[in-house]
Amino acid sequence: MSDSDRPQAFDTLAIHAGSAPDPATGARQVPIYQTTAYQFRDAEHAARLFGLKEVGYIYSRLTNPTVAALQNRVAALEGGAGAVCCSSGHAAQIMALFPLMGPGRNLVASSRLYGGTVTQFSQTIRRFGWSCRFVDLEDLDAVRAAIDGDTRAIFCESISNPGGYVTDLPAIAGIADEAGVPLIVDNTLATPWLCRPIEAGATLVVHSLTKYLTGNGTVTGGAVIDSGRFDWSASDKFPSLSAPEPAYHGLKFHETFGPAAFTFHSIAIGLRDLGMTLNPQAAHYTLMGIETLGLRMQRHVENAQAVAEWLDADPRVLDVSYAGLPASPWNERVQRLYPKGAGALFTIRLKGGYQACVDMIGRLKMISHVANLGDARTLAIHSASTTHSQLTEAQQIAAGAGPDLVRLSIGIEDAQDIIADLDQALG
Structure with a gap:
């Protein structure tokens, strides 16, 4: 491998990943694209965008160039296939679960979690017909016993808030693999500088961008990074990703988009219908913060x-x-x-x-x-x-x-x- 082909180091990616000089003006910093909508080239171009046959910008609830640069950067830092950014870390957790869950389904989560997450999982998600089983992740047999035919994910924090508990990610990832469900890891406290959960076997990584990634207490934001490695079609557990989607004339996200299926679904359906959009100015602050992460x-x-x-x-x-x-x-x-x-x-x-x-x-x-x-x-x-x-x-x-x-x-x-x-x- 020549020097020009070798992977860039973390600190280089933190500055350069997801961005390039603006083609219109040469601006070196990512511009704040403070716009609601985008001009289509013609009717066919618009139809292809709305039909997910071409990637581009339609409406800033879905996609925005400043937010897209941030998505590409956090995906690069975490070693993921793609990412979607949203309005807060709590929004990111719902965005991560949304394509996986359904009425009557459950997730297994660490008992050592941020209090707001415990409330979200023990109370709020019940309104969707979802439920959560909290388990001490030190007891691996208890984790296995908590999983049943309706379990659709395991959730933990790499380093817990506030107690500083360190999750044995490879061990929990192994249990998730055995059960055929994704492991979702909140990596907010560790950041990819300390830990890259995907390398330890995680399927999805979530962040509160509000915290270390922005680093200056100015904006809220969240991100979901997909490893691109999970086989959503291996069973019938995840029909949102493997089965025909009525809103897109029967398109099957995993069959059509492969490793990018989760990311495309999160934008085309998650952001479209939940509306948990990250505004471009907040994305700009976070991009600048990540440069010194x-x-x-x-x-x-x-x-x-x-x-x-x-x-x-x-x-x-x-x-x-x-x-x-x-x-x-x-x-x-x-x-x-x-x-x-x-x-x-x-x-x-x-x-x-x-x-x-x-x-x-x-x-x-x-x-x-x-x-x-x-x-x-x-x-x-x-x-x-x-x-x-x-x-x-x-x-x-x-x-x-x-x-x-x-x-x-x-x-x-x-x-x-x-x-x-x-x-x-x-x-």
Whole structure:
């Protein structure tokens, strides 16, 4: 292989994948195509676009050049065959499930998930006739036992929010393969800089672009990346992708589009009918954020390691959930699966319990008290009374968000300044 043929490195893809100089003006940065609709060449061109016989732009609820550049970039970073972007990480989860599920169908999900995801899966999706079975993914036999003939997916987070649990992706992917269902991995906390779930056997990867990929707390967005490797026609479990689609005169997405079937379906039907569109300005912010993803993640991880080690040695702190610490039960796994580090989000357990957590949050000065993570700034929140407040206490504890825990999202400031603020806030 010549140098010109070798695959580009991650940091190069983060800047160049999915974009080229604008052919009309030569603009080097991806333009914001702030337009609703696009001029057709003629009636035949319009008909071919609407019939999925030609790829192009029709209406910005479906496709937009700025959003398309972002889709191509995140697909390249994750090693996927294609991607679809949407309005938020929560929207991405519904977009991922939409072609797979149907009334009476279920998914099996990790019990260690972001509280909003637990609520979405335990409550909201029931309105579609779907259901979810939550399982501790450490118990592989329990995962297998939870799967039945109506199961259509397994869902997990590569690194869990907020507890920092590290999923054994190859093991769970093996179970998904045995069952003939896709594994969906939320890779928001790890980002493709730390982990590429498709390489571990995942079928679909979802992201909240709002977090590390954008990295500056400015916009919301989501993405679903398809590996292109799943055989949607191997059984009758996924008729949306394998059977004739009435809205397109009997077209079969998998037969017609092959590895791109899921992505085409998500745009042609998912975005068409659910309308969870990402606006082009948000896509532009995210494209700019991704350009520095590798640099930022390196600093995030270095800071998180330093702060976690300092907190672990502090007598006011009972426990630090960071998998980068040698005492963590996930330390060996993170070294094996994510050798660049354990991410930058973890929880700390305080001696004084709930009240100590509330008091600490109230004394923070530099660190921001907000319901977000993955920002350049260090962020803190008491999950049990906010992000996970809709869960029972048992669910909170299972998710790693018990009442005596504070969640920290470590930013890219100077590590000693982060430590200084935590020191005074702990009292």
